[in-house]
Amino acid sequence: MKYITINNRKVPFEDEKNLLSVIRKAGIDLPTFCYHSELSTYGACRMCVVEDDRGRVFASCSETPRDGMVIYTNTPKLQHHRKLILELLLASHCRDCTTCRENGVCTLQKLARQLGVDDVRFQNTKEQLPKDTSSNCIVIDPNKCILCGDCVRTCEEIQGVGVLNFAHRGSNMRVTPAFGKPMSETDCVGCGQCRVVCPTGAITIKSNVHAVWDLVYDKTKRVVVQIAPAVRVAIGDKFGIP
Amino acid sequence: MQRIDSREMLNELRHQSKQVVENSRCRILICAGTGCLAGGSGEIYDKMCELIAACPDVEVHFGPEIAHGDGPMEVKKSGCHGFCEMGPLMRIEPMGILYTKVSVDDCEEIFESTIKKGELISRLLYKQNGVEYQKQEEIPFYKKQTRLVLENCGHIDAEHIDDALAHDGYQALAKALHEMTPEEVVEQIYESNLRGRGGGGFQTGYKWKQVARQPEKIRYVVCNGDEGDPGAFMDRSIMEGDPHKMIEGMAIAAYAVGAQEGYIYVRAEYPLAINRLKKAIADAMECGLLGDNIMGTDFSFKLHINRGAGAFVCGEGSALTASIEGNRGMPRVKPPRTVEQGLFDKPTVLNNVETYANVPMIVLKGAEWFKGIGPENSPGTKAFALTGSVKNTGLIEVPMGTTLREVIFDIGGGIKNDGEFKAVQIGGPSGGCLMTPHLDINLDFDSLKKMGAMIGSGGLVVMDTNTCMVEVARFFMNFTQNESCGKCVPCREGTKRMLEILERIVAGKGELADLDLLEELAETITETALCGLGKSAALPVMSTLKLFRDEYIEHVVDKKCKSHTCTAMRNYIINPDLCKGCSKCARNCPVSAITGQIKEPFTIDQAKCIKCGACQGNCAFGAIYVE
Numbered sequence: 001m002k003y004i005t006i007n008n009r010k011v012p013f014e015d016e017k018n019l020l021s022v023i024r025k026a027g028i029d030l031p032t033f034c035y036h037s038e039l040s041t042y043g044a045c046r047m048c049v050v051e052d053d054r055g056r057v058f059a060s061c062s063e064t065p066r067d068g069m070v071i072y073t074n075t076p077k078l079q080h081h082r083k084l085i086l087e088l089l090l091a092s093h094c095r096d097c098t099t100c101r102e103n104g105v106c107t108l109q110k111l112a113r114q115l116g117v118d119d120v121r122f123q124n125t126k127e128q129l130p131k132d133t134s135s136n137c138i139v140i141d142p143n144k145c146i147l148c149g150d151c152v153r154t155c156e157e158i159q160g161v162g163v164l165n166f167a168h169r170g171s172n173m174r175v176t177p178a179f180g181k182p183m184s185e186t187d188c189v190g191c192g193q194c195r196v197v198c199p200t201g202a203i204t205i206k207s208n209v210h211a212v213w214d215l216v217y218d219k220t221k222r223v224v225v226q227i228a229p230a231v232r233v234a235i236g237d238k239f240g241i242p
Numbered sequence: 243m244q245r246i247d248s249r250e251m252l253n254e255l256r257h258q259s260k261q262v263v264e265n266s267r268c269r270i271l272i273c274a275g276t277g278c279l280a281g282g283s284g285e286i287y288d289k290m291c292e293l294i295a296a297c298p299d300v301e302v303h304f305g306p307e308i309a310h311g312d313g314p315m316e317v318k319k320s321g322c323h324g325f326c327e328m329g330p331l332m333r334i335e336p337m338g339i340l341y342t343k344v345s346v347d348d349c350e351e352i353f354e355s356t357i358k359k360g361e362l363i364s365r366l367l368y369k370q371n372g373v374e375y376q377k378q379e380e381i382p383f384y385k386k387q388t389r390l391v392l393e394n395c396g397h398i399d400a401e402h403i404d405d406a407l408a409h410d411g412y413q414a415l416a417k418a419l420h421e422m423t424p425e426e427v428v429e430q431i432y433e434s435n436l437r438g439r440g441g442g443g444f445q446t447g448y449k450w451k452q453v454a455r456q457p458e459k460i461r462y463v464v465c466n467g468d469e470g471d472p473g474a475f476m477d478r479s480i481m482e483g484d485p486h487k488m489i490e491g492m493a494i495a496a497y498a499v500g501a502q503e504g505y506i507y508v509r510a511e512y513p514l515a516i517n518r519l520k521k522a523i524a525d526a527m528e529c530g531l532l533g534d535n536i537m538g539t540d541f542s543f544k545l546h547i548n549r550g551a552g553a554f555v556c557g558e559g560s561a562l563t564a565s566i567e568g569n570r571g572m573p574r575v576k577p578p579r580t581v582e583q584g585l586f587d588k589p590t591v592l593n594n595v596e597t598y599a600n601v602p603m604i605v606l607k608g609a610e611w612f613k614g615i616g617p618e619n620s621p622g623t624k625a626f627a628l629t630g631s632v633k634n635t636g637l638i639e640v641p642m643g644t645t646l647r648e649v650i651f652d653i654g655g656g657i658k659n660d661g662e663f664k665a666v667q668i669g670g671p672s673g674g675c676l677m678t679p680h681l682d683i684n685l686d687f688d689s690l691k692k693m694g695a696m697i698g699s700g701g702l703v704v705m706d707t708n709t710c711m712v713e714v715a716r717f718f719m720n721f722t723q724n725e726s727c728g729k730c731v732p733c734r735e736g737t738k739r740m741l742e743i744l745e746r747i748v749a750g751k752g753e754l755a756d757l758d759l760l761e762e763l764a765e766t767i768t769e770t771a772l773c774g775l776g777k778s779a780a781l782p783v784m785s786t787l788k789l790f791r792d793e794y795i796e797h798v799v800d801k802k803c804k805s806h807t808c809t810a811m812r813n814y815i816i817n818p819d820l821c822k823g824c825s826k827c828a829r830n831c832p833v834s835a836i837t838g839q840i841k842e843p844f845t846i847d848q849a850k851c852i853k854c855g856a857c858q859g860n861c862a863f864g865a866i867y868v869e
Contacts, residue, residue, distance in 0.1 A: 043575035044730045046770045057769040062575030077769075084766045088735035121759065122739050147728065166570060166728070169553070238692040242287030 001091070002067035019060040019071070020048050028073055031082070031111050033199050039157055042149050047082055047111075051075050052202040062066045083115050091122035092171070093200070094143040100201040107199035108146060126171065135183035137190040137206050137228075142174050145202035151175060151194035163188045175202075192233035196242050205234050243403070245530040247538040249416045252407075252531075259408035265313030268302045268357060269335040270294075273396060275322030275482055276475070276514055282346060283330035289349040290317045294663065302357055315357075317562075318405070321385055321483015321518075322475075323396035325383055326639035328368060333378055333396065340378035370655065373823035383634045386653045388615070390623050391599045392639045395472070395483030400518050405526040406486035412531050414602035418494050419539045427498035427605065428454055434609035435621050436601075439476075440466055440594030441672065441698045442774065443620070443687035446601075449591060452581040456589035463496045463504035463543075466562060466594040470509065470554035471670025472721060474701035476625040477595035479637050481508065484599070485522035489545065491598030493532065493589050496543045503544050507562050510549045519547055554671075555784045556588035558773050559584070559592050561727065572727045573773035594699070596625055616642030620686035624697065630666075630704035631658045640685070647681040650704055661706035665789070670700025671718045672778035674785030675711070678766040694785050696778070699717055710807035711790040712797050716744040718782035726776070733776035736767040740783060750810040752798035760787060806868045809853045813869040817856075818843035820865035827857035827866065 003010045004022055011026040018041065023030050033045035043062045050060045053070040072078070090112055097103050132140040136141060149166070156162040163186045167176050177186040195203045201234070215221050236242065246252050263269070272278075272287045294300075302315070323331045328342035334356065341352065344366060355361040368375045376380045388393075398405040406412075418427050432447025453461055465488065469477040480488055492504050508516050513742050523545050526532040534542040548566045555561045556571040563585040565571035584590025600622060604612045613621045620642040626649065629635050633655035640649060646666060649654070657663050665675045668685075674695035676683070683689050690697050705714065723737040740763050743756050764780035764787075771777045787794060796802050803811040816827070816836075821843040828836040828844055835851045838844030846857070858866040 042576050042729075043772055046730055046732055046772070049770050059770075059772075061576070062577075064577055081766045081770050084736075084762065085731050085770065088731055088739065091739070092735055103288070125738075125742065146731075147734070149729075166572075169555075169728045170726040171734055173734065177794055179545065 002065075004065055004067070004069040004071065006071055013065050016065055019050065019063040019065045019069075022065050023050070023054060023060055023071075023073060030060065030073055030203060031114075032061065033146060036150060036153075037196060039150070039153040039197075042129060042153065045146075045148055046085055049078055049081055053079055057081070078096045079115070083117055084167060086112050086115055086118055087211065089146050090117060090120050090123070092126045093146060094128075094141070095120075095124070101207075102201035106201060129174070132183050133206070134185070135188060135190070135206070137192065138183055138188065138195065139204045139206050140175075141202050141204070142176070143202075144199055144200045145175055147173055147175065148199060150197035150199065151174070151203055153196045154193045157214045159189070159191055159193055161187060161191075163183070164194065191229065193242070196233065196237055243525070243528050245528070247530060247535075249420050249537055252412060252416050252537060254323050255404075255529075256410070256413070258408050259378045259404040262313065262404065263408050265318050267313060267334075270315075270317045270357075271320040271333040271335065271396065271399075272317065273321075273323045273331040273333075274319035274400070275326070275479060276331075276512075277322065277326040278331055279327040279514070281327075281330040283344075284670055285346045286320055286332065286344055286349060287624070289346050290353070291347060293353045300358055302360075307340070318399035319401060320398060321395045321400040321532045322479035322637055323378075323477070324389075324392065324639075325368075325381075325634065326636040327634050328636075329398075338377045338379060340368065340375075340381065342368050345574050383636070383638075383653055383655065386640075386648065388623050389636050389639045389643050390603060390615075391487070391596055391625055392483070392637065394487065395479060395637075398484065400483050400485060402814070403486065403522065403529060403531075406484070406522075410606070411486045412490055412526075414605040415490050415497075416492050416537055417499055418605050419537055419541055422605075424498045424500060426495060430609050431498070431601065431604060434604045434612040435619070436597065436604060436612065437620055437622075437687060438593055439596035439600070439624065439699065441669070441696065443697065446593060446597055449581055449593070450495065450499050453501075453589045453591050456582060458589055459500070460588045461499055461501040462585045462588055462590045463492050463499065463501045463565065464566070464590055465492055465504070465506040465591045465598055466557060466559075466592060467506055467508040467512070467515070468550045468557040468562060469512075469595075469699060470552075470557050470725070471672075471699055471701045472718075472843070473513065473629045473703050474627045474670055476627050476637060476698050476700050478512050478515050480595050480599050480625075481512065482518055485519050486526065487599045487602060489519075489522055489526060489532070491601035492545065493536070493543050494594070494601050495598065497541050499589075499591050501591065502542055503546070503547050505546050505566055507548045507550055507556070507566060509556075511552050512709050516547060516549060523547065553727070554721075555727040555773075555775060558775050562592070563590065570727075572729045573775075575772065581739075596700075604718070617684065617686050619688055623684065624700055625680055626685075626700045626702045628654050628702050628704070630702075631661060631706040631709070632656070632704040633658055642686040643684040643689075645682050645684055646676060649685065649702065650681070654704065657704070657706050658772060659706075661708065663704070664707045664709055665705045665711065667703040667705065667714065667782070669696040669719075669781075670701045671721050671776060672696060672781055673701075674696045675714070676791055677789055694781070708805050708807070710748075710803050710805045711786045711793050712744065713748055713807045714804070715783045715786045716741070716748050719744050719779075722775075722779040726779070730770075730772035730776060732767045732771045733773075733779055736763050736771075737779050739763055740780065744783070747794065747797050748803075748808045748810065749837060750797070750801045750808070754795070754798055756798060757787065757791075757794055785847075812853045812855075812858075813848060814846050814851060814853065814855070814857060815843050815867055815869050816846060817867060820863050822863055822865075824862070826860050826862065830856045830860045832856060 001012045013022045016022045031047045034042045047058045050071045129142040152164045155164050330344050332341040332344045436446045437443045437557045550556050556565045558573045559580045560574045561571040626637045719741045723741045726733045728734045764784050767780045823841040835847045
């Protein structure tokens with residue numbers, strides 16, 4: 001049996017594809033934004049950093065587990081790095097939480113609270129972009145996107161549609177359909193899987209509740225109910241079922 | 243051109259090409275590197291061709307002791323001679339005369355006096371400390387260098403393969419193919435301890451060994467010519483000046499690791515390098531030095547050129563291969579490493595231009611010879627692009643382990659306008675600064691790493707006391723921020739915030755707490771960024787903050803910039819003793835910040851002043867100074 005010493009505890013492992021899986025199997029909740037076991041490893045959020053016995057810091061999602069490794073997952077140095085990374089993400093993120101659809105279930109919000117980020121020292125100087133509400137089912141708010149790329153990889157690797165990708169570089173980078181087209185003009189099939197993986201409120205399912213209420217009370221209309229895939233996704237989403 | 247199908251034939255062609263060179267009555271080599279071309283060397287070339295075409299049978303006089311043949315006279319476009327400060331350059335062989343700062347108007351005189359009568363034109367010769375230098379090799383700038391990789395740059399016509407063949411081009415490939423097994427070639431490069439010249443300093447032979455041992459049989463050889471550091475032009479000069487040397491190096495690498503295809507990734511900003519490489523590859527294909535069954539052996543190697551769109555991050559290995567594949571140029575997580583799964587997920591040897599250019603010499607002369615140059619752990623020479631406030635800017639090559647003092651003061655000729663040396667930025671945006679106490683450290687991979695700097699690809703930006711180090715840090719941070727790919731959070735968001743803080747400081751709005759915040763951000767970026775470029779993005783700030791902390795403090799506490807570089811902190815003052823009250827400054831002030839009575843000293847309202855400097859430039863009495 002092969003072992004890794006995690007936080008002074010000997011943890012056995014077999015053929016886990018990365019160190020992060022071993023850590024999580026040991027019951028340690030290491031936060032991530034961009035890691036999903038069924039997607040390719042992207043390695044961008046850097047939240048899953050760990051420290052080894054020589055003080056070397058590296059991301060556990062992209063490290064092959066080796067027998068005899070000694071690592072720590074929550075040293076003061078790591079806590080500090082994670083907190084600063086979160087602060088940097090929050091600084092460029094729309095913080096109108098009260099009106100956000102994901103308020104209360106947002107991973108960014110949850111981790112910020114959990115890791116104690118209670119002060120953001122930087123102004124949000126990012127250019128504020130309009131929401132893309134053109135699609136019948138998906139709403140994209142680029143100002144809430146943390147560029148973890150989960151939606152991009154899900155759309156490409158799982159669904160095989162490949163509607164979303166990255167454009168521009170550096171702090172101007174954004175997730176968008178090709179050539180900046182609105183979602184309504186893409187091949188999006190409205191499966192909603194991008195919403196399932198999105199850790200923030202950047203991708204949400206379009207709400208038609210108010211329009212429906214109006215129609216329900218419209219005496220001249222007869223209302224027929226059909227459950228769309230998006231509804232199933234929304235329910236599945238709440239229970240964590242993809 | 244005939245197809246070379248054996249080693250004997252290569253030797254025969256070398257002999258013929260050598261004869262042509264030796265028999266030529268006179269060879270005029272005009273530097274056609276990017277710098278000299280911008281200075282007008284293209285017109286000089288045309289003019290000289292015209293003059294010689296008009297009287298092709300002119301007798302050449304170089305004095306009786308200079309041997310020259312009776313063949314035709316030749317005018318050639320050479321690659322970069324390196325002495326860019328003095329360009330456009332013209333070298334006249336067989337005499338070895340170097341004329342500097344040549345213009346089209348000088349051409350006729352050169353032809354009439356120097357070529358026809360053998361008289362030297364004093365004004366075009368290089369002078370230093372009152373001494374006039376006739377020959378290129380005697381000029382201190384060249385004399386103190388060891389030019390091995392750049393040996394042929396400036397001495398051969400980069401656009402004709404014959405010239406390369408006359409200078410032993412493809413001899414190393416012939417030796418490898420006919421005398422050595424691939425394993426022996428790998429072993430020789432491994433033995434020579436050649437380290438990657440692109441920045442990391444990783445052992446080349448070890449990389450080759452790893453690729454050679456992969457189970458996958460389709461392998462690639464890739465050359466990184468995406469030299470993106472501001473102020474660096476070593477690789478460009480090699481590609482422009484001696485493209486065959488690098489191509490030969492790649493072919494040897496392909497033979498050693500069993501690859502049949504190679505890619506050269508060159509930035510599109512290097513159009514001349516791309517054209518010369520294209521020509522060189524086409525020529526080599528035609529001669530059978532690339533393509534199928536090279537020199538009659540069963541080794542085949544095809545080479546492609548891939549133009550990069552100019553993203554700095556594409557110099558990072560995995561971003562570069564992604565870019566060749568047609569994907570977005572972003573580094574990916576490792577493992578798998580490039581040697582295991584690189585280009586098109588196949589084992590890939592990825593080295594930079596200068597590294598490949600070193601390979602033919604090692605194969606020809608042996609690992610022991612190579613190890614005899616420079617220190618044991620970083621053998622060989624290194625090309626540096628010397629720029630900034632130094633007298634002789636240009637491209638130089640010195641053995642590893644040469645001290646900074648020798649490079650800046652002996653080769654570089656010291657500081658421009660006899661100013662005082664302040665610092666040197668080494669390694670571009672991933673490197674650090676070194677000061678006067680560091681002048682005697684050796685330039686090699688390990689010594690520099692210990693000092694918190696790195697050799698990088700070899701850019702050396704020399705700075706005098708008129709340079710503001712905070713502004714230098716801001717400049718590099720601006721570069722890194724613009725060039726960040728945007729993938730990982732620390733680099734994308736962290737460098738943005740560091741840049742904002744630095745911009746605040748140079749605008750005179752910084753606070754002491756900002757320095758701590760800079761250090762905090764730098765530490766997290768360095769430890770957590772995804773790729774090598776991200777990890778080193780904060781180095782210029784960290785190193786200036788360590789070495790020039792007093793300058794930062796001066797900016798945030800006293801709101802002063804000693805070197806008057808930071809515009810926002812300049813105060814333009816009129817000296818009442820010198821002001822004659824002519825009102826010219828007031829009339830030229832775009833914001834009407836200057837008032838006064840005619841024939842009385844004028845004053846500047848600091849609240850209104852936008853620090854444009856128009857008043858100072860217009861004052862005829864030198865009455866306006868900057869505080």
